[in-house]
Amino acid sequence: MKKLENKVAIITGGAGSIGMTTAKLFLEEGAKVLLVDLEEEPLKKAVKELGGKAVQYCVADVTKSTDVQRYVDTAVKAFGKIDVFFNNAGIEGTVKPIIDYPEEMFDKVIAVNVRGVWLGNKYVLPHMNDGGSIIITSSVAGLLGSPNVSAYIISKHAGVGIMRATAVEAAPRKIRVNSVHPSPVDNRMMRSLEEGFSPGQGDAVKKQLELTIPLGRYAKPIEIAKLVLFLASDDSQFITGTTQVIDGGINVQ
DSSP: OOTTTTOEEEEESTTSHHHHHHHHHHHHTTOEEEEEESOHHHHHHHHHHHOSTTEEEEEOOTTOHHHHHHHHHHHHHHHSOEEEEEEOOOOOOOOBOGGGOOHHHHHHHHIIIIIHHHHHHHHHGGGEEEEEEEEEEOOGGGTSOOTTBHHHHHHHHHHHHHHHHHHHHHGGGTOEEEEEEESOBSSHHHHHHHHHHSTTOHHHHHHHHHHTSTTSSOBOHHHHHHHHHHHHSGGGTTOOSOEEEESTTGGGO
16 A cells, blocks of 8 residues: 555645655655645646646745635645645745844745744644644754854754644644754755855855765755655654754764
8 A cells, every 4th residue: 555545745845846856756655735835837837747636736925824724725625634744845045144144034034934834834733634744844954053044044943843842732633743854955945055155156065065964965855755755654653743854964973
């Protein structure tokens, strides 16, 4: 039997590399999936690429409660229930030291990465089946410090707090809540950060960052997706309130 047979999943940040890769894996394992993202064209492209009636999309701003309620309602209307919530949407912000960090960008990062995550849990939980699973995308930045990305660091630490608070509250319904903490992932977000750290020298920045990872490379989106699949499936029935690190060994140094 497939790991997510007859399960319904919502994936925010669904048009991004991790969201899209996870959606593909979920579909292969028997799930029905609602992709959520801010812009319609990338979502249309994602749904077309994934194909089939088992995947649909909803355009939503995760920082707005009306939009969050709409994507929850869309999932329930389309598929009848919610079993898995991959609370994955996030932004990186800019690369600046704290004293120079633009306040408006700080507010935007906190809105998406903290408020958006909290709102997702708030509106999904009443509709989630008992025994369901919530997975929050954090980062090694949610466990460690790093210069010049303070808003991102702060927001990802806050995501751990949301995870732990939700895990305790949802436990009576046997709903598991965990966070995943990748190292740098080989995707658009890291291209943006590499350029921010040293404009025009992105490739060199990547090589330097890879030297800080004991396994010597960035994570691949499929590697993150496989961990999310494990946490979404019944294979993780006794795992909740945990920070699942997938970082190539960064945390052991």
